[in-house]
Amino acid sequence: MDLIIRSATLQGREGRHDIGIRGDRIAAIAPGLPERAAREIDAAGDLVTPALVEIHIHLDAVLTVGDPRHNRSGSLFEGIEIWGERVKSLTHEDVKRRATTALKWMLAHGVTYVRTHVDVCDPTLTALQALLEVREEVAEVITLQIVAFPQQGIYSFPDGEALMARAVEMGVDVIGGIPHYEWTREYGERDVRTALRLAAEYDRLADLHCDETDDDQSRFLELVAAETIRLGLQGRVTASHTTAMHSYNNAYAYRLIRWMRHAGVHVITNPLDNAVLQGRFDAYPIRRGFTRVKELLANGINVCIGHDSIMDPWYPLGVGDPLQACFVMVHYGHMSGRDELETMLDLVTTRAAACFGAEEYGLEEGKRADLVLFDAPTAVDAVRTLAARRAVVSRGRVVAETRPARSTVRWQGREEEVRFLI
Numbered sequence: 525m526d527l528i529i530r531s532a533t534l535q536g537r538e539g540r541h542d543i544g545i546r547g548d549r550i551a552a553i554a555p556g557l558p559e560r561a562a563r564e565i566d567a568a569g570d571l572v573t574p575a576l577v578e579i580h581i582h583l584d585a586v587l588t589v590g591d592p593r594h595n596r597s598g599s600l601f602e603g604i605e606i607w608g609e610r611v612k613s614l615t616h617e618d619v620k621r622r623a624t625t626a627l628k629w630m631l632a633h634g635v636t637y638v639r640t641h642v643d644v645c646d647p648t649l650t651a652l653q654a655l656l657e658v659r660e661e662v663a664e665v666i667t668l669q670i671v672a673f674p675q676q677g678i679y680s681f682p683d684g685e686a687l688m689a690r691a692v693e694m695g696v697d698v699i700g701g702i703p704h705y706e707w708t709r710e711y712g713e714r715d716v717r718t719a720l721r722l723a724a725e726y727d728r729l730a731d732l733h734c735d736e737t738d739d740d741q742s743r744f745l746e747l748v749a750a751e752t753i754r755l756g757l758q759g760r761v762t763a764s765h766t767t768a769m770h771s772y773n774n775a776y777a778y779r780l781i782r783w784m785r786h787a788g789v790h791v792i793t794n795p796l797d798n799a800v801l802q803g804r805f806d807a808y809p810i811r812r813g814f815t816r817v818k819e820l821l822a823n824g825i826n827v828c829i830g831h832d833s834i835m836d837p838w839y840p841l842g843v844g845d846p847l848q849a850c851f852v853m854v855h856y857g858h859m860s861g862r863d864e865l866e867t868m869l870d871l872v873t874t875r876a877a878a879c880f881g882a883e884e885y886g887l888e889e890g891k892r893a894d895l896v897l898f899d900a901p902t903a904v905d906a907v908r909t910l911a912a913r914r915a916v917v918s919r920g921r922v923v924a925e926t927r928p929a930r931s932t933v934r935w936q937g938r939e940e941e942v943r944f945l946i
Protein backbone atom coordinates (compact mmCIF):
# COMPACT_ATOMS: atom_id res chain seq x y z
CA MET A 525 0.00 0.00 0.00
CA ASP A 526 1.06 3.60 -0.58
CA LEU A 527 -1.12 5.13 2.11
CA ILE A 528 -3.18 3.71 4.98
CA ILE A 529 -5.62 5.65 7.13
CA ARG A 530 -5.98 3.64 10.34
CA SER A 531 -8.82 3.41 12.80
CA ALA A 532 -11.35 5.59 11.03
CA THR A 533 -15.07 5.88 11.67
CA LEU A 534 -17.08 5.44 8.46
CA GLN A 535 -20.72 6.33 7.86
CA GLY A 536 -23.05 3.35 7.91
CA ARG A 537 -20.50 0.89 9.31
CA GLU A 538 -19.96 -0.27 12.87
CA GLY A 539 -16.56 -0.02 14.55
CA ARG A 540 -13.30 1.36 13.25
CA HIS A 541 -11.79 0.64 9.86
CA ASP A 542 -8.48 0.95 8.04
CA ILE A 543 -8.48 2.28 4.51
CA GLY A 544 -5.67 1.05 2.29
CA ILE A 545 -4.76 3.06 -0.80
CA ARG A 546 -2.64 1.91 -3.71
CA GLY A 547 -1.88 4.39 -6.48
CA ASP A 548 -5.00 6.49 -6.94
CA ARG A 549 -7.41 3.75 -5.82
CA ILE A 550 -8.97 2.52 -2.60
CA ALA A 551 -7.47 -0.97 -2.44
CA ALA A 552 -9.00 -2.27 0.81
CA ILE A 553 -11.31 -1.30 3.65
CA ALA A 554 -11.25 -3.54 6.73
CA PRO A 555 -11.25 -3.36 10.54
CA GLY A 556 -7.49 -4.06 10.63
CA LEU A 557 -5.25 -4.24 7.59
CA PRO A 558 -2.11 -6.40 8.08
CA GLU A 559 -0.18 -4.51 5.35
CA ARG A 560 2.14 -1.56 5.92
CA ALA A 561 2.34 1.58 3.86
CA ALA A 562 4.92 4.25 3.12
CA ARG A 563 2.64 6.74 4.88
CA GLU A 564 0.16 5.92 7.63
CA ILE A 565 -2.28 8.30 9.30
CA ASP A 566 -3.94 7.45 12.61
CA ALA A 567 -7.52 8.72 12.43
CA ALA A 568 -7.97 7.72 16.10
CA GLY A 569 -11.69 7.19 15.63
CA ASP A 570 -12.35 10.30 13.59
CA LEU A 571 -14.65 10.30 10.57
CA VAL A 572 -13.50 9.63 7.02
CA THR A 573 -15.89 10.34 4.15
CA PRO A 574 -15.52 10.54 0.40
CA ALA A 575 -14.31 13.96 -0.75
CA LEU A 576 -16.59 16.96 -0.56
CA VAL A 577 -18.22 18.10 -3.80
CA GLU A 578 -18.72 21.82 -4.43
CA ILE A 579 -21.67 21.51 -6.78
CA HIS A 580 -22.48 25.18 -7.36
CA ILE A 581 -19.98 28.04 -7.40
CA HIS A 582 -19.33 31.06 -9.63
CA LEU A 583 -15.54 30.99 -9.95
CA ASP A 584 -15.45 33.86 -12.44
CA ALA A 585 -16.89 36.19 -9.78
CA VAL A 586 -15.16 34.96 -6.61
CA LEU A 587 -13.11 37.46 -4.59
CA THR A 588 -14.35 40.54 -6.47
CA VAL A 589 -16.34 41.96 -3.54
CA GLY A 590 -16.34 45.78 -3.54
CA ASP A 591 -15.01 45.98 -7.11
CA PRO A 592 -16.27 48.15 -8.78
CA ARG A 593 -18.62 48.77 -5.81
CA HIS A 594 -20.34 47.06 -2.91
CA ASN A 595 -23.90 45.74 -3.08
CA ARG A 596 -25.75 48.25 -0.87
CA SER A 597 -29.29 46.87 -1.13
CA GLY A 598 -28.19 43.24 -0.81
CA SER A 599 -30.54 42.14 -3.60
CA LEU A 600 -29.82 39.61 -6.34
CA PHE A 601 -30.67 42.29 -8.87
CA GLU A 602 -28.15 44.85 -7.63
CA GLY A 603 -25.63 42.00 -7.55
CA ILE A 604 -26.26 41.21 -11.23
CA GLU A 605 -25.93 44.92 -12.11
CA ILE A 606 -22.58 45.23 -10.33
CA TRP A 607 -21.31 42.03 -11.92
CA GLY A 608 -22.40 43.30 -15.37
CA GLU A 609 -20.02 46.25 -14.81
CA ARG A 610 -17.19 44.04 -13.52
CA VAL A 611 -17.40 41.68 -16.52
CA LYS A 612 -16.20 44.52 -18.76
CA SER A 613 -12.87 44.73 -16.92
CA LEU A 614 -12.19 40.99 -16.62
CA THR A 615 -8.82 39.84 -17.87
CA HIS A 616 -7.52 36.34 -18.44
CA GLU A 617 -4.99 36.60 -15.61
CA ASP A 618 -7.46 38.23 -13.22
CA VAL A 619 -9.96 35.36 -13.61
CA LYS A 620 -7.30 32.67 -13.37
CA ARG A 621 -5.72 34.15 -10.26
CA ARG A 622 -8.99 34.53 -8.32
CA ALA A 623 -10.41 31.17 -9.41
CA THR A 624 -7.19 29.37 -8.50
CA THR A 625 -7.07 31.02 -5.08
CA ALA A 626 -10.66 29.99 -4.35
CA LEU A 627 -9.96 26.42 -5.53
CA LYS A 628 -7.05 26.21 -3.08
CA TRP A 629 -9.36 27.30 -0.27
CA MET A 630 -11.84 24.63 -1.30
CA LEU A 631 -9.18 21.93 -1.55
CA ALA A 632 -8.06 22.77 1.99
CA HIS A 633 -11.67 22.06 3.01
CA GLY A 634 -11.71 18.67 1.32
CA VAL A 635 -13.27 19.53 -2.02
CA THR A 636 -11.96 17.56 -5.01
CA TYR A 637 -14.96 17.96 -7.35
CA VAL A 638 -16.21 21.41 -8.37
CA ARG A 639 -18.97 22.55 -10.72
CA THR A 640 -18.53 26.20 -11.65
CA HIS A 641 -20.84 28.45 -13.59
CA VAL A 642 -19.16 30.94 -15.92
CA ASP A 643 -20.99 33.93 -17.31
CA VAL A 644 -21.04 33.74 -21.11
CA CYS A 645 -22.83 37.10 -21.57
CA ASP A 646 -19.54 38.60 -22.70
CA PRO A 647 -18.72 38.87 -26.41
CA THR A 648 -15.05 38.10 -25.63
CA LEU A 649 -15.79 35.03 -23.45
CA THR A 650 -12.70 35.99 -21.42
CA ALA A 651 -13.76 34.21 -18.23
CA LEU A 652 -14.67 31.02 -20.07
CA GLN A 653 -11.32 30.90 -21.85
CA ALA A 654 -9.53 31.39 -18.51
CA LEU A 655 -11.55 28.73 -16.69
CA LEU A 656 -11.02 26.20 -19.48
CA GLU A 657 -7.29 26.59 -18.78
CA VAL A 658 -7.81 26.35 -15.03
CA ARG A 659 -9.77 23.11 -15.58
CA GLU A 660 -6.65 21.55 -17.15
CA GLU A 661 -4.22 23.02 -14.62
CA VAL A 662 -6.06 21.67 -11.56
CA ALA A 663 -7.03 18.30 -13.07
CA GLU A 664 -4.41 16.40 -11.07
CA VAL A 665 -6.23 17.27 -7.82
CA ILE A 666 -9.67 18.67 -8.67
CA THR A 667 -12.21 17.58 -11.29
CA LEU A 668 -13.69 20.84 -12.53
CA GLN A 669 -16.95 20.99 -14.48
CA ILE A 670 -17.77 24.21 -16.31
CA VAL A 671 -21.34 25.41 -16.89
CA ALA A 672 -22.12 27.89 -19.69
CA PHE A 673 -24.20 30.34 -17.66
CA PRO A 674 -26.07 33.18 -19.42
CA GLN A 675 -26.21 35.62 -16.49
CA GLN A 676 -28.06 38.34 -18.43
CA GLY A 677 -30.32 35.90 -20.28
CA ILE A 678 -30.04 33.91 -23.50
CA TYR A 679 -32.71 36.09 -25.15
CA SER A 680 -32.30 39.31 -23.14
CA PHE A 681 -28.63 39.83 -24.00
CA PRO A 682 -27.37 40.64 -27.51
CA ASP A 683 -26.42 37.44 -29.36
CA GLY A 684 -27.03 35.40 -26.19
CA GLU A 685 -27.96 32.27 -28.10
CA ALA A 686 -24.87 32.47 -30.33
CA LEU A 687 -22.66 32.98 -27.26
CA MET A 688 -24.16 29.88 -25.63
CA ALA A 689 -23.47 27.87 -28.79
CA ARG A 690 -19.88 29.15 -28.94
CA ALA A 691 -19.34 28.21 -25.30
CA VAL A 692 -20.56 24.68 -25.98
CA GLU A 693 -18.20 24.37 -28.95
CA MET A 694 -15.33 25.59 -26.76
CA GLY A 695 -15.86 22.63 -24.45
CA VAL A 696 -18.12 23.35 -21.49
CA ASP A 697 -19.31 20.32 -19.57
CA VAL A 698 -22.77 21.57 -18.62
CA ILE A 699 -25.43 23.81 -20.21
CA GLY A 700 -26.91 26.57 -18.03
CA GLY A 701 -29.88 28.89 -18.21
CA ILE A 702 -31.68 31.64 -16.31
CA PRO A 703 -35.36 31.67 -17.36
CA HIS A 704 -36.71 33.77 -14.46
CA TYR A 705 -34.37 36.65 -15.33
CA GLU A 706 -35.28 36.87 -19.02
CA TRP A 707 -37.33 39.95 -19.97
CA THR A 708 -40.57 38.06 -20.53
CA ARG A 709 -42.22 34.75 -19.67
CA GLU A 710 -41.94 33.80 -23.37
CA TYR A 711 -38.21 34.47 -23.46
CA GLY A 712 -37.89 32.42 -20.28
CA GLU A 713 -39.59 29.46 -21.91
CA ARG A 714 -37.26 29.72 -24.90
CA ASP A 715 -34.33 29.88 -22.47
CA VAL A 716 -35.33 26.53 -20.94
CA ARG A 717 -36.03 24.90 -24.31
CA THR A 718 -32.71 26.06 -25.76
CA ALA A 719 -30.67 24.94 -22.75
CA LEU A 720 -32.16 21.46 -22.78
CA ARG A 721 -32.00 21.17 -26.57
CA LEU A 722 -28.27 21.98 -26.42
CA ALA A 723 -27.81 19.41 -23.65
CA ALA A 724 -29.55 16.74 -25.74
CA GLU A 725 -27.77 17.66 -29.00
CA TYR A 726 -24.28 17.82 -27.51
CA ASP A 727 -24.77 15.07 -24.94
CA ARG A 728 -24.02 17.34 -21.98
CA LEU A 729 -25.53 17.72 -18.53
CA ALA A 730 -27.78 20.71 -17.86
CA ASP A 731 -27.90 22.90 -14.75
CA LEU A 732 -30.13 25.95 -14.94
CA HIS A 733 -30.50 28.77 -12.45
CA CYS A 734 -34.26 28.37 -12.16
CA ASP A 735 -36.87 30.48 -10.37
CA GLU A 736 -34.34 32.28 -8.15
CA THR A 737 -36.86 34.86 -7.03
CA ASP A 738 -39.54 35.31 -4.38
CA ASP A 739 -42.16 35.68 -7.12
CA ASP A 740 -44.67 32.86 -6.64
CA GLN A 741 -45.61 33.27 -10.32
CA SER A 742 -42.14 32.24 -11.49
CA ARG A 743 -42.89 28.70 -12.67
CA PHE A 744 -40.19 27.62 -15.08
CA LEU A 745 -39.29 24.47 -13.16
CA GLU A 746 -42.40 22.73 -14.51
CA LEU A 747 -41.11 23.33 -18.03
CA VAL A 748 -37.64 22.07 -17.07
CA ALA A 749 -39.24 18.83 -15.83
CA ALA A 750 -41.47 18.48 -18.91
CA GLU A 751 -38.63 19.11 -21.39
CA THR A 752 -36.38 16.72 -19.47
CA ILE A 753 -38.94 13.96 -19.92
CA ARG A 754 -39.68 14.85 -23.56
CA LEU A 755 -35.99 14.78 -24.50
CA GLY A 756 -35.18 11.67 -22.46
CA LEU A 757 -32.70 13.52 -20.22
CA GLN A 758 -33.84 11.98 -16.93
CA GLY A 759 -31.12 12.13 -14.29
CA ARG A 760 -28.99 14.56 -16.34
CA VAL A 761 -30.75 17.82 -15.52
CA THR A 762 -30.41 20.04 -12.47
CA ALA A 763 -32.41 23.01 -11.26
CA SER A 764 -30.39 25.40 -9.10
CA HIS A 765 -31.82 27.71 -6.45
CA THR A 766 -35.60 27.19 -7.16
CA THR A 767 -36.31 29.63 -4.32
CA ALA A 768 -39.76 30.58 -5.70
CA MET A 769 -40.91 27.12 -4.60
CA HIS A 770 -40.89 28.49 -1.05
CA SER A 771 -43.78 30.79 -2.05
CA TYR A 772 -45.83 28.42 -4.23
CA ASN A 773 -49.16 27.31 -2.85
CA ASN A 774 -49.04 23.77 -1.50
CA ALA A 775 -51.37 22.29 -4.11
CA TYR A 776 -49.15 23.55 -6.93
CA ALA A 777 -45.96 22.45 -5.14
CA TYR A 778 -47.41 18.95 -4.73
CA ARG A 779 -48.13 18.64 -8.45
CA LEU A 780 -44.74 20.07 -9.40
CA ILE A 781 -42.78 17.80 -7.09
CA ARG A 782 -44.46 14.74 -8.65
CA TRP A 783 -43.30 15.81 -12.12
CA MET A 784 -39.82 16.56 -10.85
CA ARG A 785 -39.57 13.01 -9.53
CA HIS A 786 -40.68 11.58 -12.86
CA ALA A 787 -38.05 13.69 -14.58
CA GLY A 788 -35.30 12.76 -12.11
CA VAL A 789 -34.39 16.43 -11.79
CA HIS A 790 -31.66 17.17 -9.25
CA VAL A 791 -32.06 20.27 -7.10
CA ILE A 792 -29.26 22.44 -5.75
CA THR A 793 -30.04 24.76 -2.88
CA ASN A 794 -27.59 27.54 -2.03
CA PRO A 795 -28.36 28.52 1.54
CA LEU A 796 -25.57 31.05 2.05
CA ASP A 797 -26.42 33.34 -0.85
CA ASN A 798 -30.16 32.82 -0.72
CA ALA A 799 -30.26 33.55 3.01
CA VAL A 800 -29.15 37.08 2.24
CA LEU A 801 -30.56 37.60 -1.28
CA GLN A 802 -34.16 36.49 -0.77
CA GLY A 803 -36.93 38.31 1.02
CA ARG A 804 -35.50 41.71 0.10
CA PHE A 805 -38.84 43.01 -1.14
CA ASP A 806 -40.83 41.80 1.87
CA ALA A 807 -42.10 43.79 4.79
CA TYR A 808 -42.31 41.77 7.99
CA PRO A 809 -42.85 38.85 8.17
CA ILE A 810 -39.94 38.24 5.80
CA ARG A 811 -39.95 34.98 3.85
CA ARG A 812 -36.98 32.67 4.03
CA GLY A 813 -36.88 32.06 0.30
CA PHE A 814 -35.32 28.61 0.14
CA THR A 815 -36.47 25.71 -1.92
CA ARG A 816 -38.45 23.00 -0.12
CA VAL A 817 -35.50 20.83 0.90
CA LYS A 818 -37.38 18.74 3.42
CA GLU A 819 -40.31 18.00 1.10
CA LEU A 820 -38.13 17.31 -1.92
CA LEU A 821 -36.01 14.80 -0.01
CA ALA A 822 -39.09 13.14 1.44
CA ASN A 823 -40.41 12.71 -2.10
CA GLY A 824 -37.32 10.98 -3.44
CA ILE A 825 -35.73 13.92 -5.24
CA ASN A 826 -31.97 14.31 -5.07
CA VAL A 827 -31.14 17.57 -3.29
CA CYS A 828 -27.65 18.88 -2.75
CA ILE A 829 -26.10 22.01 -1.32
CA GLY A 830 -23.90 24.55 -3.11
CA HIS A 831 -21.87 27.49 -1.81
CA ASP A 832 -22.72 29.74 -4.81
CA SER A 833 -20.45 32.68 -3.99
CA ILE A 834 -17.29 33.54 -2.13
CA MET A 835 -16.83 37.28 -1.55
CA ASP A 836 -18.55 38.61 -4.67
CA PRO A 837 -21.36 41.07 -5.54
CA TRP A 838 -23.98 38.65 -4.17
CA TYR A 839 -22.37 37.34 -1.00
CA PRO A 840 -19.59 39.20 0.81
CA LEU A 841 -18.53 36.34 3.10
CA GLY A 842 -17.25 32.79 2.74
CA VAL A 843 -14.07 30.73 2.92
CA GLY A 844 -15.03 28.07 0.38
CA ASP A 845 -16.17 25.53 2.96
CA PRO A 846 -19.24 23.44 1.97
CA LEU A 847 -19.77 22.67 5.65
CA GLN A 848 -20.74 26.28 6.35
CA ALA A 849 -23.51 26.02 3.75
CA CYS A 850 -24.59 22.72 5.25
CA PHE A 851 -24.69 24.25 8.75
CA VAL A 852 -26.86 27.15 7.58
CA MET A 853 -29.22 24.81 5.70
CA VAL A 854 -29.82 22.79 8.85
CA HIS A 855 -31.20 25.95 10.41
CA TYR A 856 -33.14 27.51 7.56
CA GLY A 857 -34.49 24.17 6.32
CA HIS A 858 -35.61 22.93 9.75
CA MET A 859 -33.38 19.91 9.17
CA SER A 860 -32.60 19.43 12.85
CA GLY A 861 -34.64 16.28 13.43
CA ARG A 862 -32.21 13.50 14.35
CA ASP A 863 -32.66 11.48 11.15
CA GLU A 864 -32.34 14.60 9.02
CA LEU A 865 -29.28 15.84 10.87
CA GLU A 866 -27.46 12.56 10.38
CA THR A 867 -27.84 12.79 6.60
CA MET A 868 -27.06 16.49 6.08
CA LEU A 869 -23.40 15.87 5.26
CA ASP A 870 -24.55 13.69 2.34
CA LEU A 871 -25.86 16.84 0.65
CA VAL A 872 -22.25 17.97 0.09
CA THR A 873 -20.82 14.48 -0.50
CA THR A 874 -22.71 11.57 -2.08
CA ARG A 875 -25.81 13.51 -3.16
CA ALA A 876 -23.72 16.23 -4.77
CA ALA A 877 -21.59 13.54 -6.44
CA ALA A 878 -24.72 11.98 -7.95
CA CYS A 879 -25.71 15.34 -9.40
CA PHE A 880 -22.14 15.83 -10.68
CA GLY A 881 -22.15 12.41 -12.34
CA ALA A 882 -18.88 11.46 -10.60
CA GLU A 883 -18.62 7.79 -11.47
CA GLU A 884 -15.36 6.95 -9.67
CA TYR A 885 -16.63 8.51 -6.46
CA GLY A 886 -17.33 6.73 -3.17
CA LEU A 887 -15.82 5.07 -0.15
CA GLU A 888 -15.56 1.59 -1.68
CA GLU A 889 -12.79 -0.69 -2.84
CA GLY A 890 -11.87 0.09 -6.46
CA LYS A 891 -13.15 3.66 -6.35
CA ARG A 892 -10.77 6.57 -6.68
CA ALA A 893 -9.14 7.58 -3.40
CA ASP A 894 -10.62 11.05 -2.90
CA LEU A 895 -11.22 11.25 0.85
CA VAL A 896 -11.51 13.60 3.81
CA LEU A 897 -10.49 12.98 7.42
CA PHE A 898 -12.47 15.23 9.78
CA ASP A 899 -11.43 16.36 13.24
CA ALA A 900 -14.69 14.88 14.55
CA PRO A 901 -15.97 11.37 15.19
CA THR A 902 -19.38 11.61 13.49
CA ALA A 903 -21.06 13.41 10.59
CA VAL A 904 -23.27 15.35 13.00
CA ASP A 905 -20.22 16.52 14.98
CA ALA A 906 -18.49 17.48 11.74
CA VAL A 907 -21.38 19.77 10.74
CA ARG A 908 -21.97 21.05 14.28
CA THR A 909 -18.35 22.07 14.93
CA LEU A 910 -17.42 22.86 11.30
CA ALA A 911 -14.63 20.41 12.05
CA ALA A 912 -11.20 20.98 10.56
CA ARG A 913 -10.26 18.69 7.70
CA ARG A 914 -7.23 16.96 9.24
CA ALA A 915 -6.27 15.43 5.90
CA VAL A 916 -7.54 15.62 2.35
CA VAL A 917 -6.64 12.82 -0.06
CA SER A 918 -7.01 13.35 -3.79
CA ARG A 919 -6.20 10.59 -6.30
CA GLY A 920 -4.44 8.71 -3.49
CA ARG A 921 -2.18 11.58 -2.39
CA VAL A 922 -2.44 13.70 0.73
CA VAL A 923 -2.97 17.10 -0.88
CA ALA A 924 -4.01 19.20 2.12
CA GLU A 925 -3.61 19.05 5.87
CA THR A 926 -4.96 21.23 8.66
CA ARG A 927 -3.81 21.25 12.26
CA PRO A 928 -7.05 21.50 14.24
CA ALA A 929 -7.27 24.32 16.75
CA ARG A 930 -7.03 23.10 20.35
CA SER A 931 -8.49 25.13 23.20
CA THR A 932 -7.23 25.04 26.75
CA VAL A 933 -9.14 26.38 29.73
CA ARG A 934 -7.63 27.14 33.11
CA TRP A 935 -9.85 27.26 36.15
CA GLN A 936 -10.25 25.78 39.58
CA GLY A 937 -6.48 25.33 39.70
CA ARG A 938 -6.45 23.03 36.68
CA GLU A 939 -5.68 23.28 33.02
CA GLU A 940 -7.62 21.15 30.57
CA GLU A 941 -8.24 20.79 26.87
CA VAL A 942 -11.73 21.45 25.54
CA ARG A 943 -12.76 19.56 22.41
CA PHE A 944 -16.45 20.41 22.17
CA LEU A 945 -17.40 16.74 22.21
CA ILE A 946 -19.57 14.96 24.76
Ligand code: 17E
Nearest residue numbers: 582733736797832833838
Ligand atom coordinates in the same frame (compact mmCIF):
# COMPACT_ATOMS: atom_id res chain seq x y z
N1 17E B 1 -25.98 34.96 -10.34
C1 17E B 1 -27.27 34.68 -10.11
O1 17E B 1 -28.12 34.85 -11.00
N2 17E B 1 -27.63 34.20 -8.89
C2 17E B 1 -26.74 34.02 -7.93
N3 17E B 1 -27.14 33.55 -6.74
C3 17E B 1 -25.37 34.31 -8.16
C4 17E B 1 -25.04 34.78 -9.39
C5 17E B 1 -24.37 34.14 -7.08
Ligand code: FE2
Nearest residue numbers: 580733764832
Ligand atom coordinates in the same frame (compact mmCIF):
# COMPACT_ATOMS: atom_id res chain seq x y z
FE1 FE2 C 1 -25.71 30.55 -8.68
